Amino acid sequence: MNVEVLSKLEQERVKLKEEPLKKDHKERAVNRSSAQWVIQVTYLITTVDLSCLFMQIGIVPYLATNLGLDAVGFGYLQTVFGVLQLLGGPIFGRFADRFGTRAALILSYMSESLCFLLLSVSTSIPLLFLSRVPSIFMHGLPGAQMVITDLTTPAERGDALGKLGLCFGAGIIVGSSLGGTLATTFGIYFPCYVALSGCLVCALMVFIFIPAQTKPQEKGNTAQEGVSQSSSVFNLKEIIHLMKLPGVMDVFLIKVFSGLPTGVFLMMFSIISIDFFGLEAAxxxxxxxxxxxLQMVVQGLVIGRLTSRYAERTLLILSVIVLSGVGIGMALMTNVFHYCIIVAPMVFSLSTLGIITDIILTKSVPASDTGTMLGISSSVAPLTRTIGPTIGGFLYRRFGISSFGYLQLMVNALLLLYLLKKKIPQKEEKVQ
Structure with a gap:
């Protein structure tokens, strides 16, 4: 009798132990499903946002010309935009870590709305320059990267971040074509009204569908998160501290220098397409x-498969080697057909390198600081936009189009030697 009672008590004890485990497993499954839903919504919102962004990018040069702004003045306008984005990236990242990604995305879309509103009433050059000021907090794509980084594991991150390339490509195609059509049919300011409405819709969707806090809450990180949450958004020491973590500065500099020659070339492409290739606007x-x-195909279909099969270091070295080859092609190209061939490996290497470096950087810092790290990383493109026109103009006028290719080859050959000499990242592993 006692044996039967003890046996029943043991069964009850095991059952009581298993029930919380089953409940925890079920909650994790629900949370995972919820995370996937949030990520899908983020893709949709990002596509709408990028379409609005490219819609207005296409009309700004024509608006500036109509207001009497010459090429030098337009260069200043672009420089102002680049400097503001450069300064705002780390601040935006700190804001996301401090107040949550939802609040940061709403700030981004409301700033973008204000930018489009000011652009729609820009009847003078001072107003046109004033419309660039809210762009300091316009960081929709880095904000989407923060949501995905928070809601994915390192194994899933490469594929999930790569699919943002689909959003980017769709934004270029839809935004550019729609902006031109609306401007031609309804006037130069009409795309600003459409983009303004689209950004307000994005802000509303973020408020409804994105959780207030997307970062994983782990007991082991409580102390660290507490430190980060108590830090000021404008705490420069915290940003410098992150850059001093092992391996972070090395990867960040590789990200900057590897893409700089191509970025300088692309900044000059509007002039090169007319002057060298002889292309018309259409x-x-x-x-x-x-x-x-090409970007949609590479980031949406190719990068996810590569990151699941190859180590981060291998993909970094591959990207740098391909960029060196692109440099040789750029130095030898003589017509637009050559450029169309070169663009494919260029997009592949830049996309792979950008995603891999972001993955390494977010894995190198505490989970509480991934937003700040992505904000710092997003400053690379504005940095190129700021210094690119000056460097590009000098190289093109002094040495011709081949100079961009030689610069590309030289920079990436040196980076390849650096990667081979110094193990980066310090811990080699597959992304998955």
């Missing part, structure tokens, strides 16, 4: 669409 638009489609 043909340049087709070339941009081709670029966007």
């Amino acid at each position: 043909q340049s638009g087709y070339l941009m669409s081709y670029f966007g489609i």
